[in-house]
Structure formats: C-alpha cells, structure tokens
Amino acid sequence: MGRKLSPEEQPWCIDKVSGKVLINKGVENVCIDKSTICFIDGFNSKLYYRGYSIEDLAQNSTYEEVVYLLLYDKLPTKRELTDFSGWMREERDIPREVDELLCRIPVDVEPMEVLRTAVSYLGNLDPGRYDTSREGMFRKTIRLVAKMPTIIAHWYRIRSRQDVICPDPRLNHAENFLYMMHGTKPDQLSARAMDVSYILLAEHEMNASAFTALVIASTLSDYYSAIVGAIGALRGPLHGYANVAAMRQFEEIGSPENVEKWFKENILTGKKRVMGAGHRVYKTYDPRAKIFREYARQFAEKTGGKVKDYYEIARRLEELVMSQLCETRNICTNVDFWSGIVYHAMGIPIDLYCTLFAASRTIGWSAHILEYIADNRIIRPRLYYDGEVDREYIPIENR
Ligand code: CMC
Numbered sequence: 001m002g003r004k005l006s007p008e009e010q011p012w013c014i015d016k017v018s019g020k021v022l023i024n025k026g027v028e029n030v031c032i033d034k035s036t037i038c039f040i041d042g043f044n045s046k047l048y049y050r051g052y053s054i055e056d057l058a059q060n061s062t063y064e065e066v067v068y069l070l071l072y073d074k075l076p077t078k079r080e081l082t083d084f085s086g087w088m089r090e091e092r093d094i095p096r097e098v099d100e101l102l103c104r105i106p107v108d109v110e111p112m113e114v115l116r117t118a119v120s121y122l123g124n125l126d127p128g129r130y131d132t133s134r135e136g137m138f139r140k141t142i143r144l145v146a147k148m149p150t151i152i153a154h155w156y157r158i159r160s161r162q163d164v165i166c167p168d169p170r171l172n173h174a175e176n177f178l179y180m181m182h183g184t185k186p187d188q189l190s191a192r193a194m195d196v197s198y199i200l201l202a203e204h205e206m207n208a209s210a211f212t213a214l215v216i217a218s219t220l221s222d223y224y225s226a227i228v229g230a231i232g233a234l235r236g237p238l239h240g241y242a243n244v245a246a247m248r249q250f251e252e253i254g255s256p257e258n259v260e261k262w263f264k265e266n267i268l269t270g271k272k273r274v275m276g277a278g279h280r281v282y283k284t285y286d287p288r289a290k291i292f293r294e295y296a297r298q299f300a301e302k303t304g305g306k307v308k309d310y311y312e313i314a315r316r317l318e319e320l321v322m323s324q325l326c327e328t329r330n331i332c333t334n335v336d337f338w339s340g341i342v343y344h345a346m347g348i349p350i351d352l353y354c355t356l357f358a359a360s361r362t363i364g365w366s367a368h369i370l371e372y373i374a375d376n377r378i379i380r381p382r383l384y385y386d387g388e389v390d391r392e393y394i395p396i397e398n399r
Contacts, residue, residue, distance in 0.1 A: 002388030013384045023384055027211070032379065036073060037367050038205045042281035049203050050074075058291050063173045063198035063360075064088060067145055070203055070367045071138065085172070091146035092167035092176065094118075095125050099154055099164060107159040111152070111355045118151045119144065123224025130222070134370070139364040140223050148359040149173070156352060171256055174198055175360075177327065182347060189211065189302065190346045193295045195327075197339060200288040201357050203364030205281070209233040209240065213365040214372050218379040223319035223369065230365045231358050237275065239275040240357040242336035246276035247350045250313045250340075259316040268324075276337025277321050283330040285322075291336035293318075299345035307345045314341060 005022045007014055015022035024030050039048045046053040050069050057066055064085045068076045076084060101121050105114055123129055126143065154164040157180075165180045174195035178186040186194070204210070213230040217223075234240035251263045266272040279286060300311035318333050325331035331338055340353050348356070 002391035005385055007384075010384060012382055016327055021384055022058065022328070026280070032206065032211075033372060035205075035368070035371060037070065037371060038203050038364070040205050040281045041287075042279070042283050042328070045282070045284045045287045045290075047204075052285055052337045054200065054224065054381045055291070057199050058196050061199060063195055063202070066199050066202050067363045069368075070363050071141065087142055088173060089167070089169045089176075091143050092150050092169075094122070094147050094150045094154065097125060098122055098151065099158070102151070102155050102158050105155075110235070111155060111352050112231060112241065112358065113356055114155050115148070115355050116154070116231045116235075116295065119148070119231060120224060120228045122147060122151075123228075126224070127161075129224065133372075137223060137366075137370055141363065141370075144224075144227060145359075145362050145366070146173075147295075148362055149177040150180060152352060152355045152359060153177060156181055156349070175218065178346060189295075189298060193299070193342050194346065196291060196295065197356065199293060201339075201360035201366065203361070206368075207239065208236075208278075210365055210368050213369055214380070215379045217369045217373055218376055220373075220376070223366075226369055227362060227365055228369065235354060240336070240361070241354045242275050242334075243340045243353040243357060245339050247310070247340035247344065247353065248265070249275045250310050250317075251350075253313050253317070255309065256312040257314050259313055259320065263317065263320045263324075267320075273386055274317070274321055274325070274331070274333075274337075276335075276340075277325065277333050278331040279334050282334065285332050288332040288335040289333050289338050292335060292342055296338050296341040296345075299342060303345050307341065310341045310344060314338065317384060381382055 010021075013021050013023070015341060037050065039051075040046070049057060049066065052061075052069065052075075061069075065076060065081055067088070068081065068084050098118055098121055102114070102118060105117065122144070126140065128139060131137075131139070150167055157164045165183055167176050168179055171179055171185070172191075172195065174197075175186055175191045178194055206214075209230040212233040213226040216226040216229045238243040255260055267274055287375055296307075296311050296314070300308040314337065318337065321331065321333050326333075339357075340350065343353050343356060344350070
C-alpha cells in the first residue's frame with residue numbers, strides 16, 4: 001500500500017483565497033498571456049479582430065484585408081492591400097511533389113487528415129523552414145495561408161478523379177478557391193459568401209487549436225509542427241469538425257417535420273448533444289452564426305431543393321435550442337450550426353467543411369504564434385496528483 005498525497009504537499013494546486021484545491025478542468029477561464037489580436041465578449045455576442053467588429057469586417061472587408069490586419073495590426077492602405085494581395089496570389093501554387101503525395105493517399109481518408117499530411121510535407125519542402133526571423137515567419141504564414149485552399153481543392157478533384165485546376169491570379173482568394181473546386185467562376189452570391197466565411201473563421205482567441213499551436217511553438221519547435229498540431233485539434237467534433245457533424249445531424253433528422261421528435265428523443269433525453277450549439281465563451285448567440293444564417297437564408301431562397309430543406313430543418317431546430325437550451329442553460333447555436341448549409345449551397349461535399357475552417361483559421365493560428373514567441377515562455381501547466389506515492393515495489397516473481 002502506498003499513501004495518498006495531501007493537498008498541502010501540492011501547494012501550487014491550492015487557491016490562495018479559499019484554501020481549497022483549485023482545478024481548472026478544460027483550462028476554463030485561465031488567461032495564459034496578454035494579446036491584442038482578438039476579443040470575444042461572450043455575454044453580449046460581440047467579436048473583434050484587432051479592435052474591429054466582426055459585423056463591420058463581414059460587411060466591408062475582404063479576407064485578404066483581414067489577413068493583413070491580423071498580421072500587421074492595422075488596416076492596409078489601397079497600395080499596401082494591392083501589394084499584399086499580389087503576394088498572396090503569387091504563393092497559391094503548390095509544389096508538384098505535394099500533388100503527387102495527394103495522389104497516393106487513399107480516397108476514403110478524412111480530408112482533415114489529408115490536409116495535416118500535406119501541410120507537414122509542404123513544410124519539408126519549404127527552403128526557408130528553419131528561418132525563425134520575423135520576416136521568415138511572415139513569409140511562411142503567407143505561403144501557407146495562400147496554399148491551403150489549393151491543397152483542399154486539389155484533393156477534392158484528385159479523389160473524385162478529375163484533373164486539378166491551377167489557381168487563377170485574376171481572382172481573389174475566395175473566388176479562386178471556388179474556381180479551383182468547380183472549374184467555373186462563382187456567381188456573386190457564392191463569391192461573397194465564401195469571402196465572408198473566410199473572414200468569420202479567420203480568428204477566435206485562445207480556442208483548443210490556437211492553444212495547441214502555442215503549446216508547440218512555445219517549446220521553440222518549428223512553425224509547420226505548430227500548424228499541423230492545430231489542424232489535429234481542429235479536427236475534433238467538439239471544435240471545428242462540428243460543422244461536418246451539424247450537417248450530418250440535419251441529414252439524420254431528414255425532414256423539417258421530424259425536428260421536434262428528434263429533439264425530444266435525442267437532446268431532451270441527454271442521448272446526444274446538438275452539434276453546432278454551445279460554447280465555452282459565448283453564453284448568448286454567436287455573432288458569426290447570425291451572419292452565416294442570413295447567407296443560408298439567401299441561398300435557400302435562391303436555390304430551393306435540398307438547401308431549402310436543410311435550412312428549414314436548421315431553422316426549426318434552432319428555435320428549439322434557443323427556447324429550451326439557450327434561455328435556461330446558455331446553450332445557443334454557434335457558427336458551425338449554419339456554415340455547412342452555405343457550403344452545401346456552393347456544391348462543396350460535407351466532409352470537406354472542416355478543411356475550409358482550417359484554411360481560414362491558419363492566419364489566426366499564425367498571428368498567435370508570432371505574438372507569443374516574441375516574448376516566449378514554455379507552456380507547462382500542472383496536474384493535481386490524485387494517486388499514491390511510496391508504493392512498495394514487489395519483484396515480478398512475487399506478485
Ligand atoms: N447540446 C446539448 N447539451 C450541451 C451542448 C450541446 N451542444 N453543449 C453543452 N451541453 C451541456 C453538457 O451536456 C453539459 O451538461 P451537464 O452540465 O448537465 O453535464 C453542459 O452543457 C456543459 O457542457 P460542457 O461540455 O462542460 O461545456 P464546455 O464549455 O466544456 O463545452 C462545447 C463547449 C462547444 C465543447 C460544447 O458546448 C459542445 O460539445 N458543443 C457541441 C459541439 C460544437 O458545436 N462545437 C463547436 C464549438 S464553436 C466553434 C469552434 O470553436 O470550433
């Protein structure tokens with residue numbers, strides 16, 4: 001028999017005010033650093049990038065401008081934006097070796113896992129991979145932000161046995177992505193909705209994937225390892241993959257008439273969670289969901305058919321969530337509830353949705369890495385030890 005440690009023997013776990021063991025399960029409400037990148041006011045449905053509200057950015061900005069803003073902490077002049085967008089356009093092509101790698105991956109592999117592999121390989125092929133100067137880090141960031149949509153579109157075409165489409169430098173970031181997916185220039189609504197999607201998902205403070213990136217970067221590991229780790233964290237259904245899970249949930253419900261029954265049987269009984277609802281920080285409606293919901297409505301009206309069905313299912317389910325979970329338990333619908341319907345309307349297969357999230361978020365991860373390593377300290381939390389110590393070691397023949 002060993003003996004249990006007392007809390008006094010682990011004083012770092014004791015709250016100085018209450019004198020009790022304090023465990024922040026899930027690192028809830030722990031501030032790990034100061035930052036000027038993003039602020040979420042989860043009680044008033046507000047989100048700011050570098051001080052600019054998400055509504056203003058979604059209404060007036062472009063993804064290229066938001067990437068600039070997040071990196072340089074200021075809005076660009078016209079000239080600066082033209083030069084910066086030009087830089088992003090020049091970086092869109094991916095090396096032939098990455099396409100060859102994509103051709104060797106089994107077609108049924110989850111797209112987030114494909115993206116993880118491709119980004120890792122892209123890092124191996126970057127001649128400046130060990131350049132840790134600030135300029136070198138900016139260059140790697142632009143390289144990856146620009147190439148990520150090309151990897152996703154090429155994977156989509158390779159697995160569906162279609163020729164890959166090279167980036168078109170005449171198109172902006174969002175238009176070019178849809179062009180590389182489908183081979184035609186997108187209509188106005190799709191082009192703008194995709195641009196807004198990139199903006200809305202670009203950054204979101206210290207979420208699980210950004211934290212993962214910082215944990216890795218804080219050991220002075222390399223940039224690509226940090227991003228690959230972040231992709232791994234985003235891939236879970238409690239985080240970015242919730243946009244895939246939300247659409248699968250709408251598919252499972254099947255029709256607007258089934259919503260109420262499904263909700264009673266699965267949510268009110270506690271069998272399942274509503275995917276695309278609840279948030280660690282938002283205790284009211286997610287402001288990004290509101291913007292996506294409006295695009296989903298426009299697509300449902302314009303396209304009809306399956307998009308309209310999904311929209312109607314989502315609308316009815318949201319009503320139940322807002323009246324039965326949000327009012328009483330602060331579980332409200334979030335960004336991942338609505339984004340998938342918008343992607344579906346643009347002809348993007350459901351299993352790719354989380355990769356779109358990753359492509360947008362790479363700039364947010366990168367901005368956090370840059371900010372954190374400028375004044376680095378290794379991230380090293382503790383656990384409260386609840387096991388025994390001084391257990392007697394019994395030789396194997398006597399056990
Ligand atoms: N549906 C039903 N109940 C829920 C939900 C939900 N979506 N989310 C939380 N709850 C309940 C949960 O069962 C728990 O109940 P109880 O106290 O009775 O055990 C309570 O609310 C607290 O849940 P929690 O897991 O401790 O909350 P958290 O802050 O740790 O988790 C979350 C946040 C986002 C992981 C969670 O709300 C969830 O699982 N949501 C569904 C997945 C999802 O939509 N994720 C996307 C988040 S937004 C975009 C992103 O960051 O990627």
